Amino acid sequence: MFRPLVLLCAVALLAACADEPPAPATAVVSKPTAPVAAAPAPLPANLRELTGNLVNVPAGASVELALLVIDERDRPQQLLGNITLQGTGQLLPFHLPFNPDSFPANARVELHGRVTQSAQLILRLSPQRITSATTQLVGNLRFDPAP
Numbered sequence: 015m016f017r018p019l020v021l022l023c024a025v026a027l028l029a030a031c032a033d034e035p036p037a038p039a040t041a042v043v044s045k046p047t048a049p050v051a052a053a054p055a056p057l058p059a060n061l062r063e064l065t066g067n068l069v070n071v072p073a074g075a076s077v078e079l080a081l082l083v084i085d086e087r088d089r090p091q092q093l094l095g096n097i098t099l100q101g102t103g104q105l106l107p108f109h110l111p112f113n114p115d116s117f118p119a120n121a122r123v124e125l126h127g128r129v130t131q132s133a134q135l136i137l138r139l140s141p142q143r144i145t146s147a148t149t150q151l152v153g154n155l156r157f158d159p160a161p
Contacts, residue, residue, distance in 0.1 A: 057109075057111060060114075061111045061112065061113055061114070062111070062113075062114045062147060062148055062150075063109050063110055063111045064095075064108075064109075064112070064144065064149075064150055064152055065107070065108065065109050065110075065149075065151050065152070066107070066151060066152040066153050066154065066155055067105045067106060067107050067108070067155070068101075068107075068108060068155055069105060069106075069155065069156045069157070070157055071099075071101035071102070071103070071106050071129055071137070071157065072103060072131060072136070073101055073103030074131065075101035075129050075130065075136065076098060076099075076100060076101070076130050076131070077098065077099040077100070077106065077108075077128075078096065078097075078098050078127065078130075079096060079108060079125065079126070079127045080095070080096040080125070080126050080127070081094040081095040081096065081110060081125055081126075081144065082094065082124055082125075082126055083118055083121050083122070084122045084123070084124050085122075091121075092118070094113070094116050094117060095111055095112035095113075096110070097109075097110050110125070114147035114148070122143070123143070123144045123145075124141040124143055124144065125139070125141065125142040125144055125152065125155075126139060126141055126142075127139030127155070127157065129157055129160075136159070136160055137157035137158065137160055138157060138158060138160045139157050140158060
């Protein structure tokens with residue numbers, strides 16, 4: 015009773031295996047496109063920002079930028095804003111947001127920066143004086159070798 019059923023299944027299996035294999039799917043090859051820098055998110059109305067470009071940052075290096083209130087003894091007293099970026103070996107754009115309400119009147123405010131690679135300080139930014147709590151373009155900033 016099961017013999018004809020087993021024979022029928024075996025013939026169906028052989029017939030399925032005997033069909034021509036499907037043609038391999040052709041892969042659509044697209045040209046790699048240059049990475050497009052994502053536009054920064056819109057800045058909330060209560061914040062301002064410093065923007066510019068960092069020059070001579072090696073690829074893979076870590077960049078830290080900080081907007082600091084500095085006292086009369088050249089010591090940092092307050093952090094107004096900071097960002098961390100990864101170097102690309104090319105011009106590196108930055109956007110450093112800060113709250114203008116935290117910007118003290120009649121105090122010295124500076125933009126400081128450093129570049130580390132493999133946990134070692136390799137470059138530093140000469141302090142850049144920021145005189146007003148407005149959105150500003152600081153231009154191209156070049157790092158100096160760290161001592």
